[in-house]
Amino acid sequence: MKKQIITLTAIIGLSACEAYAGGHAAAPVSEVNGILVDQAGMSLYTFDPDTASSSACNGGCAANWPPLMAPANADEAGKFTTITRNDGSKQWAYEGQPLYLWINDRAPGETTGDGIGGNWHLARS
Numbered sequence: 001m002k003k004q005i006i007t008l009t010a011i012i013g014l015s016a017c018e019a020y021a022g023g024h025a026a027a028p029v030s031e032v033n034g035i036l037v038d039q040a041g042m043s044l045y046t047f048d049p050d051t052a053s054s055s056a057c058n059g060g061c062a063a064n065w066p067p068l069m070a071p072a073n074a075d076e077a078g079k080f081t082t083i084t085r086n087d088g089s090k091q092w093a094y095e096g097q098p099l100y101l102w103i104n105d106r107a108p109g110e111t112t113g114d115g116i117g118g119n120w121h122l123a124r125s
Contacts, residue, residue: 027070027077027080027092028068028092029068029080029092029099031125032109034124034125035122035123035125036094036099036124036125037108038101040108041109042101042105042108043101043102043105043109043110043111043113043114043123044100044101044122045065045099045101045102045113045114045120045121045122045123046094046097046098046099046120046121046122046123047097047098047100047119047120048118048119048121050098051096052081052083052096053083054085055067055083055085055086055091055098058085058086058087063103064103064104065100065101065102065103065113065120066101066103067085067089067091067098067099067100068091068092068099068101069089069090070092071090072090074090074092080093081096094123094125099123100120102116
């Protein structure tokens with residue numbers, strides 16, 4: 001199971017990097033009914049303990065809440081910025097809040113991570 005989670009995280013990170021390898025002006029995010037979603041339509045989340053410059057979700061946390069990865073040369077645009085994670089990789093943030101996926105959302109439109117632990121919330125525009 002752990003290997004599958006790591007593989008999924010790597011696939012998500014690679015697809016975002018490949019799609020935006022040139023450093024595009026916009027994050028690979030869109031809005032559906034006021035909720036931010038990734039390119040596959042999966043809901044995005046924020047984590048209360050994060051700050052505008054760092055993620056508090058690393059290691060095992062990031063296995064369950066994969067970061068929305070950004071290419072190293074990503075351009076910031078408007079409300080979308082990047083942060084540098086503990087491992088040196090880049091992650092997209094919206095209005096200063098790093099963005100994540102939730103491993104238990106299985107299909108576009110699912111929002112099963114909202115409210116978990118009182119710290120995880122749907123990313124809203």
